[in-house]
Amino acid sequence: MTSNPWDQAGEPNPLRALTPDQLRRRTSMKWRTHPADVLPLWVAEMDVPLAGPVVRAVTDAMELGDTGYPVGTAYAEALAAFAAKRWGWDDLVVERTAIVPDVMLGVVEMLKLVTGPGDPVIVNPPVYPPFYQFVTHLDRRVVEAPLGPDLRIDLGVLEDAFRRAVAGGVRAAFLLCSPHNPTGTVHTADELAAVATLADRYGVRVVADEIHAPVVTAPDARFVPYLSVPGA
Numbered sequence: 001m002t003s004n005p006w007d008q009a010g011e012p013n014p015l016r017a018l019t020p021d022q023l024r025r026r027t028s029m030k031w032r033t034h035p036a037d038v039l040p041l042w043v044a045e046m047d048v049p050l051a052g053p054v055v056r057a058v059t060d061a062m063e064l065g066d067t068g069y070p071v072g073t074a075y076a077e078a079l080a081a082f083a084a085k086r087w088g089w090d091d092l093v094v095e096r097t098a099i100v101p102d103v104m105l106g107v108v109e110m111l112k113l114v115t116g117p118g119d120p121v122i123v124n125p126p127v128y129p130p131f132y133q134f135v136t137h138l139d140r141r142v143v144e145a146p147l148g149p150d151l152r153i154d155l156g157v158l159e160d161a162f163r164r165a166v167a168g169g170v171r172a173a174f175l176l177c178s179p180h181n182p183t184g185t186v187h188t189a190d191e192l193a194a195v196a197t198l199a200d201r202y203g204v205r206v207v208a209d210e211i212h213a214p215v216v217t218a219p220d221a222r223f224v225p226y227l228s229v230p231g232a
Helices: 005-009 052-064 074-087 103-114 130-137 155-165 189-202
Strands: 120-123 141-144 173-177 205-209
Touching (some): 103 130, 103 173, 130 141, 130 173, 141 155, 155 189, 173 189, 189 205
Parallel strands (some): 120 141, 120 173
């Protein structure tokens, strides 16, 4: 069994820091929807203590009453520094970022920019169900390119989906889930570069949902930002 990074660093494992009784004191949907004998594994809420610096920053802001409209690029600058340190991604352009209140709302805004009503959006099932729900609510058409038996991107299947999607000269987008949810597959740099090549060949715009990137901790897997690969 592979050891986790906290054991390797000699640090306490945050996944074991809170007891079920402590978690059930929370008021979120995860802990208030079901009876006490149900363990709700269906929703992506983190059962760990909040990071100390985050707690202090939020507490300081609340005590100051600092709840006005944001200005500047401080968040994007922090993200750029984090991306460089964690993933070696040094060319995140701060000036080309925007803050959104929710991942899927950000996805929707991007799809509005690169596709129109009725246009196809390619997804890799099995995949996060809201990919279907938000795409159809936006009046776009879902085209499936299922993962292979190994739960990795099947480039042949993806190319066929791209070819079908753009038939007739319509605009198309590929909604990439990276790391993949729910399989946990972490796409390699070579796989992502191949995706970029196919997207360029067929004129498909790639919209990447990378929300789970920071929780890739397995020693044999490394998250690669899509925008960091050649051709993206």
